Amino acid sequence: MERAAALFNELGYEKTTTRDISKACGMAKGTLFNYFSSKETLAMTLVAEAMETGRDIYLQRRTGEESFVEDMFLFVASELRALRPFRCYIGPVLESGMSVFAKHSICPAGEKARQAHLNTVGSILTSHNYEMIKDSIALTLYWSLYLGILAHWSKDTSPHQQESLTLLDYTMKVFALTISGDMTPPQD
C-alpha cells in the first residue's frame, strides 16, 4: 500500500494503473486483485486508514473540556491533518468510494470508513447530551456538510488550507444550530 501511495503521488492517481502497482510490489496483477478488487478500492483503503489515524489522534488530543462545536472541529481537523498526504487525489477516490448519490457506498472500504466516521460523530453527540439517531435527517445533513468540507479542502490553495479551517468552523456552528433546533425563520 505504501508503494501504491508513492505511485499515486509520483504519477498521479488517474495515470497510475493496477499494472504499475503490481509491478512496483513485485507481484502478479492477479495476486494484487486477491487483496484489492480495483485501484479505487486500494486507494479508498489508504484513505480509510488515514481517517482512522486521524480519529486516533483526535481521541488523544481531546481534553473533554471542548464545547460541542470545538469537539467536532477538533475531530474533523485532526482527520484532515492525517489525510494531508492524500489531498491531491482524494477527490476522485472519494467520488468512487463514498459517492454522495449512493445511500450506502458500493466500495466496502468507503462504507466502513463512513460508518466509523459517523460512529465517532455519534459518540461526540452523545457526550454532549444529544441523541444519536441512525439515518436521521440531522446525520444526513452532517454527512453532506462533511463531504462538502472534504471537496473544498481537496482544492484549497490557501496556505495550510486555512480557508477550509474557517469553512469547517462555520459548518460545525451551522450543524450545532441545526441539531439544537435553533432554525426558526426570522419573524416580520
Next chain:
Amino acid sequence: MHPLTKTLLLKEQTKKIPATSFMRLWCLGNSQARIAAYYLDYAIRKNFLHGDDQQKALNQTKLKAALQLLGTMGYLRGAIMKVGQLFANLPQIIGPELVEIFESLQFEAPPMHYSMIREVFLDELGKEPDEVFAQFEKRAFAAASLGQVHRARLHDGTEVAVKIQYPDIARTITSDFKTMGMLLQTMRLKKDFQYLKAHVLDAREVFLREVDYLSEASYMEKNRQIFTGTDIVVPRYFPDLTTKKVLTMERLPGQHLQSFLAQNPSQDKRNHFGELISRSLVQSFFRFRTIYADLHPGNFLFMEDGRLGFIDFGCFQQFSQERWRFEQESEKAMFCHDRDKTLQFLARISFHKSTDELDPNWAEMMLRQVQWVIRPIVAEGSFDFADKDYVAEGVSLFKELMQNGNGRVDCFYNWTNRAILGHRSLMYRLQCKFDYRSIYLHEMRQARE
C-alpha cells in the same frame, strides 16, 4: 460579481435583515468580502453621479444595512473593519458618509476557539500551545484588529502575550484589494484616477505589512532599543515563538486608557502620560522616519509605576529619504509661518508644478489646517490639549477637508493627518496639558544632528 452575491443584494433591497444568527451565517457564508467590494465600487461610482439628496439618503441607509450584514461574517468582520479603516483614510475615494458609517459600526470578530488555535499553532510552529508554553490561557484576553491575544507563560517563567492571526484573513483582504484595483480600472478616464490608484496601492502596502507579524516584531525591536532605560517600555519578542501569524512578546502589566480614566487620575498623572505618549510617537517618528497609520488607545498601557507600555507596532508607513527631507523642510517653513514656502509644500503634495496652479479655496483651507496642526508646537510653554475650542476647530476643519478635499494629494499627507488626529484625540481624552513644543523641537534637533 458572484451571482449569489448579486441575488443576495437584490433581495436585501426588499427584505428585512435576517434576524437570527443562523440565517445570517447561512446567507453570508460564501459571499465573504465581495459584498464589501460591491459597496466600495458603488461608493466610488457614486462620486461621479448626480442624484438628489433624498436619493443619497436612501443609498446611505441601504449602505448601512449592508454593512451591518457584513458585521455578521465571523472572522471576516475584523478584515472588513481593517479595510474600512484603511479606506476611511481616503475620504476622496469612498466619500465621507461611508467613512462615518465605518467608524460608527463596531465590527468585532468572534473569538477563535481553542481547537482552532491548536490548528493554527500546529501549522505555524509545528507544536500545540501546551507543548510550546508552560501555561497557555485558552480564552483570549484581548482582541487585535485581525486576531486575538492570549496570556501564556514560557517554560522559564516569563509572562508573555501571544497574538494569533485569524486564519486566511490576509488572503481575503488581499483579494479585496485586487478587486478594488479592478474597480478602479473602470474609472481610469476620470479626474484624479492616477492619484486614487496610488492611494489604494499605498493602503495595500501598509496592510500587507500589518498582516506580517515578523515585520511588526522587527519594528517593535527597533523601538525597544531606542526606549531602553526610559519611562517608555516596549516589550521584547521571542523570535523562536514568532511567525508571520503568531507573535509572542513579553507581557507588560498595566491598564488601557479607558480603565485608567475610570480611576479619575490626577491632573499630574494625566499630564505625565500625555507627555510619555507624545514622546514615544515623536521619537519614533524622528528616529525611524515612520508614521503610525493606525494610532489608537490600544497601542498604549498605563503602568502602575508611572511607566508607559508602548505595545502595538503593526500598522506604520516609512518615509522615503526624499519625502522625509521635504517633510522636514516644510515643517520648518510652517513653524516660521512662511506662507510662500508652505504653499510650495501644498503644491508639491498635490503634484502641481507651481503654487499658481493651486485651487485658491483648497489652499486656504489647507493653510488653516496647517495652522491648527502646528499650534501645540509653536505655542510657548504648556499647551492645553483639553481646550474645547481647539478640538472643535480641528473637528470642523477636518470635516471641511473631507467634504471639499480632492484625491490629488500624496499618500503621506493622508497618513500624517490620521496620525495627528489620533494623537490629538488621545490627548483630549486624557485632558492633559504639557510642554509639547519642547518634546517636538528637541527630537527635531536631535534628528538633524
